[in-house]
Amino acid sequence: MDSVNKSFSNQQVEINLLPDYQAIDFSKISIKKQQKSILQLSTLLVIFCIVFLVLYIQTQFIGTFYIAGFLLLIFILSYINIFLQQPVYAYAIREKDIAYRRGYWVTKTTLIPFNRVQHVSIVQGVFDKLLGISTLKIFTAGGQGSDISIPGLDLALAVKLKEAVAIRISVEEDE
Amino acid sequence: MNKQFSTPQRQSKIGVLLIFLESLFKILKGLWVLGVYLLVKKPSLEMLSYGLIGLLGLGIVTLFFSVLRYKNFKFYIDYTKEEFILQKGIFTREQLNIPFDKIQQVYLKRSLLQRIIDVYEVVIDTAGSSDKEVNIKALSAIEANSLKDILIGLSLESSFTDSSIVQANNQKVKWRHTLTPNTLLKLGVTSNYLRGVGLIFAFLATVITELNRFTTTNNSFYHEVITYVETNFTSVNAIVLILFIAFIFTIILGFIISTVEVFIKYFNLTLVQTETSMEVEMGLKTNTKTILKPRRVQMLIFSVTPIHKYFNLHKVRVVLAGSSDQFKQQKNNLTIPGLPIDKLAKIKAFLYKKDTETTDVRIKPHRILIFRNILMASIPLLIFVVFVYLFLGWSWPFIIPFILLYGIVMYFFVKKYYQGLELKITESFIIKKQGVWQQKLKIIEAYKLQSISIKQAIWLKKRGLYRVTFHTAGGDLSFPLVPQKALTSINKILYKIETSHKVWM
Numbered sequence: 096m097d098s099v100n101k102s103f104s105n106q107q108v109e110i111n112l113l114p115d116y117q118a119i120d121f122s123k124i125s126i127k128k129q130q131k132s133i134l135q136l137s138t139l140l141v142i143f144c145i146v147f148l149v150l151y152i153q154t155q156f157i158g159t160f161y162i163a164g165f166l167l168l169i170f171i172l173s174y175i176n177i178f179l180q181q182p183v184y185a186y187a188i189r190e191k192d193i194a195y196r197r198g199y200w201v202t203k204t205t206l207i208p209f210n211r212v213q214h215v216s217i218v219q220g221v222f223d224k225l226l227g228i229s230t231l232k233i234f235t236a237g238g239q240g241s242d243i244s245i246p247g248l249d250l251a252l253a254v255k256l257k258e259a260v261a262i263r264i265s266v267e268e269d270e
Numbered sequence: 271m272n273k274q275f276s277t278p279q280r281q282s283k284i285g286v287l288l289i290f291l292e293s294l295f296k297i298l299k300g301l302w303v304l305g306v307y308l309l310v311k312k313p314s315l316e317m318l319s320y321g322l323i324g325l326l327g328l329g330i331v332t333l334f335f336s337v338l339r340y341k342n343f344k345f346y347i348d349y350t351k352e353e354f355i356l357q358k359g360i361f362t363r364e365q366l367n368i369p370f371d372k373i374q375q376v377y378l379k380r381s382l383l384q385r386i387i388d389v390y391e392v393v394i395d396t397a398g399s400s401d402k403e404v405n406i407k408a409l410s411a412i413e414a415n416s417l418k419d420i421l422i423g424l425s426l427e428s429s430f431t432d433s434s435i436v437q438a439n440n441q442k443v444k445w446r447h448t449l450t451p452n453t454l455l456k457l458g459v460t461s462n463y464l465r466g467v468g469l470i471f472a473f474l475a476t477v478i479t480e481l482n483r484f485t486t487t488n489n490s491f492y493h494e495v496i497t498y499v500e501t502n503f504t505s506v507n508a509i510v511l512i513l514f515i516a517f518i519f520t521i522i523l524g525f526i527i528s529t530v531e532v533f534i535k536y537f538n539l540t541l542v543q544t545e546t547s548m549e550v551e552m553g554l555k556t557n558t559k560t561i562l563k564p565r566r567v568q569m570l571i572f573s574v575t576p577i578h579k580y581f582n583l584h585k586v587r588v589v590l591a592g593s594s595d596q597f598k599q600q601k602n603n604l605t606i607p608g609l610p611i612d613k614l615a616k617i618k619a620f621l622y623k624k625d626t627e628t629t630d631v632r633i634k635p636h637r638i639l640i641f642r643n644i645l646m647a648s649i650p651l652l653i654f655v656v657f658v659y660l661f662l663g664w665s666w667p668f669i670i671p672f673i674l675l676y677g678i679v680m681y682f683f684v685k686k687y688y689q690g691l692e693l694k695i696t697e698s699f700i701i702k703k704q705g706v707w708q709q710k711l712k713i714i715e716a717y718k719l720q721s722i723s724i725k726q727a728i729w730l731k732k733r734g735l736y737r738v739t740f741h742t743a744g745g746d747l748s749f750p751l752v753p754q755k756a757l758t759s760i761n762k763i764l765y766k767i768e769t770s771h772k773v774w775m
Contacts, residue, residue, distance in 0.1 A: 116757075200728050202727075203723055211774075235721050235741070236775065237743055240741055
């Protein structure tokens with residue numbers, strides 16, 4: 096709360112001297128995220144192939160191939176997209192906030208101050224477990240647009256990050 | 271002061287009736303299919319009497335359970351543990367404990383039924399998980415008001431540790447503002463123009479489509495029309511008269527509908543500001559009373575159109591904090607229309623203790639916004655042209671004036687929009703100005719932000735333009751095409767959030 100601090104100071108803040116978020120040194124996420132995305136997409140592709148094959152055998156409808164061809168194009172673009180996106184994924188933890196960057200076509204950087212974090216969680220899906228990675232989720236009261244989930248973190252790293260964030264939240268709460 | 275509500279107590283006795291009627295209503299609602307079946311089947315007297323006995327039995331059982339529910343519904347305030355406690359349930363007893371500092375809002379509500387049996391419903395809104403909202407459905411006016419005042423006082427006390435807050439009970443009213451029926455009437459009439467314009471367009475479109483039918487069937491357009499009119503009507507004048515009457519009638523109908531809407535929604539709207547809180551009461555059908563606490567307010571939106579400005583009827587929307595999935599729900603939004611401009615300033619002064627006027631940074635979006643919006647606005651035109659040309663068979667002489675008209679209106683609209691768009695970042699506020707016809711001013715206190723997002727599409731990389739989105743617990747505020755050098759303001763806002771120890775909700 097706003098009680099008077101023992102060591103009170105009130106220096107003028109120069110905007111130019113404030114730490115610049117654009118100068119943050121981001122850390123890349125694990126390359127295993129790329130492997131995971133490829134695995135996921137390939138699984139989907141296999142399922143689609145089977146479905147279309149069955150459909151074609153059942154109906155003998157030539158149009159099926161056009162639809163299949165169209166979908167295949169989308170699949171190819173999705174594969175390319177995975178490779179484009181991988182290098183953009185990055186995060187950084189500063190003293191007072193966390194930054195997360197993602198997206199190739201539209202790059203989005205989200206900055207969450209620790210004193211606005213509601214809770215933190217680690218999620219591990221089937222593919223994550225296979226590759227030994229996990230997703231760190233950070234929630235705020237600002238709704239979906241404001242929450243972040245950082246994929247492709249080695250489990251040990253994710254746990255460490257979670258603790259780092261959790262400690263900073265509790266420090267804020269103690270004040 | 272005697273500790274009121276410190277022992278467990280029930281609702282008003284008449285509450286049994288309310289519970290009974292409500293549950294009976296719910297059951298009957300579920301049984302309407304059966305009712306329809308009976309009506310269609312034309313049952314025998316015997317069957318009907320069985321049905322009646324069954325219904326009577328159902329009524330008795332409902333009454334029995336209603337009494338039980340009433341008996342088991344108890345609430346009290348534990349002053350030592352600083353909690354409000356509610357016990358309920360027939361078979362599974364449920365106990366809800368609400369710590370004072372989790373209480374977000376307390377307000378009174380009345381449905382038609384509650385109005386008839388003269389009771390008030392007290393609603394206690396809490397922070398955190400969304401479904402933890404407490405409704406005490408039947409309390410007398412005195413009890414309801416004192417419970418509300420006590421709870422608000424307690425929740426205020428617990429959220430401000432230094433005891434600068436006076437007792438909530440005997441607060442002096444600073445000012446009060448009520449919307450007169452006259453104002454409501456003005457609001458009803460003026461808030462209709464958009465629908466009116468829509469109706470006119472729909473009307474014209476039908477007339478034109480009808481006319482078009484003649485041109486496509488035969489080249490001698492006038493000849494066709496006149497023969498058609500002469501065979502069906504006595505003269506051209508008659509058809510014009512009929513069209514005119516129909517036209518006036520639709521407009522008047524629109525006005526009446528919206529006026530009635532305004533009256534139902536905002537009947538007797540009253541704003542009362544005391545030392546520590548602001549109360550808003552309104553509504554004809556369900557009368558709701560809401561208490562506004564400054565710290566709960568996430569965003570303040572002022573809006574006005576030139577017509578409303580002329581009549582000095584400004585609209586205020588107060589966006590409150592809600593759990594993340596509820597942004598779009600009306601619950602977190604409080605709209606107060608028809609306020610004179612001096613009251614606007616008073617509301618702002620109460621909710622934000624600081625001055626919002628000292629501007630540090632003014633940000634305008636890059637000019638390519640104009641080009642982008644023209645491009646976007648051309649899409650509906652393209653669809654429209656393709657549609658009327660291919661499917662309605664309009665001829666080009668009819669379509670081209672439409673394109674020209676749309677183009678001119680669109681150009682001015684887009685230009686006006688660009689001119690009106692501005693982001694101001696002051697010492698402690700973020701203010702967005704926008705609007706062509708309706709001027710909107712959105713205000714956020716910087717320290718209440720939850721996070722900030724900066725987006726950049728790949729084709730804007732060269733120009734160094736970004737979209738900045740400020741996330742609050744009551745929704746987002748987004749601004750497009752911000753130049754790179756303006757982004758330093760974000761550092762300042764982050765600094766503001768991170769050094770703030772104030773409660774933001």
